[in-house]
Structure formats: structure tokens, C-alpha cells
Amino acid sequence: MVAISLSIEGWFGLNWRHWKRLIAEVEQLGFTGLFVSDHLVMQDPPAQDSLELIVALTYLADHSERLHFGSMVAPLSIRDPVLVARQAMALDDLSNGRMILGVGAGWNEAEHTMFGYTLGDMTTRMNEVARTALGSLSVQLGICCTSVGAGH
Secondary structure (H helix, E strand, O other): OOOOEEEEOOOOOOOHHHHHHHHHHHHHOOOOEEEEOOOOOOOOOOOOOOOOHHHHHHHHHHOOOOOEEEEOOEEOOOOOHHHHHHHHHHHHHHOOOOEEOOEEOOOOHHHHHHOOOOOOOHHHHHHHHHHHHHHHHHHHHOOOOOOOOOOO
């Protein structure tokens, strides 16, 4: 059987009322998962509604029975990798193992600049993702991670 999940942009007019309805409808229609993008803001804030990733995923975890869910992808260039790893573990526990963590190196230069972050080059960012995210998860989970797959 083919498993089909949806990936939703969490910033272009997606407000909390729509998010709640979307979760219920996606689960009722039989999709396997629902994933949401992660941006602090996009263009023209606050004119467009947007979701905060961890709050949105926490609601999903508690208000769905079987949907797998996660971030597409959480940019560790603007989020603390240790905190992201801990939040993912808590969401996985809350949802009985349905959380799928997607992390990346970020790409939106304007978003980074707006909040005082330096974007830097892709190679440096991906190396930092591997070092911090996998290191944090391995310590928190008591495992050792040896390979990295990346894509967006």
C-alpha cells in the first residue's frame, strides 16, 4: 500500500482555525501524515497569518490519532538544535511515536537578517546541522549517529 502525506506551508494565510480543520480533514480522508514548513516570518508580516511550528505540531500530536507529522524542515540556522531535539522527543512521546523530525540548514536570507542571524554558505551550514543536531539527538537518545541524509 502506498502511504501519502501532505506538506503544508505554515505561513501563507494558514491560521489556527484553518489548521485545526485541516488536521481533522486530513486524518478523516486517510492520509498517512501531515508536515508543516518552519519560518519565523515570511514577506510582509503581519499581513499574512502564520503558524509557529512547535505549537502547531503540539496541537496536531494531541488532536489526531494516527497521523505521522513533523517539520519540513526546521532550519537549525535559526533554531537551537538542542532545544529542537528535545522538543521533537517530547512530541514523539506525546504522540506515541508519530513525530518525524526534519531539519535543515535554512535558506531564506531575509528571514535570517531580520532576526540577526547570519546565513553563511551551504556547506558550512550543513556541516553545522550534522554536528549539532545529530550530536544532540545521539546524546539525548543514548545512540550514535554516523551518517547524514539531506534534502529539501
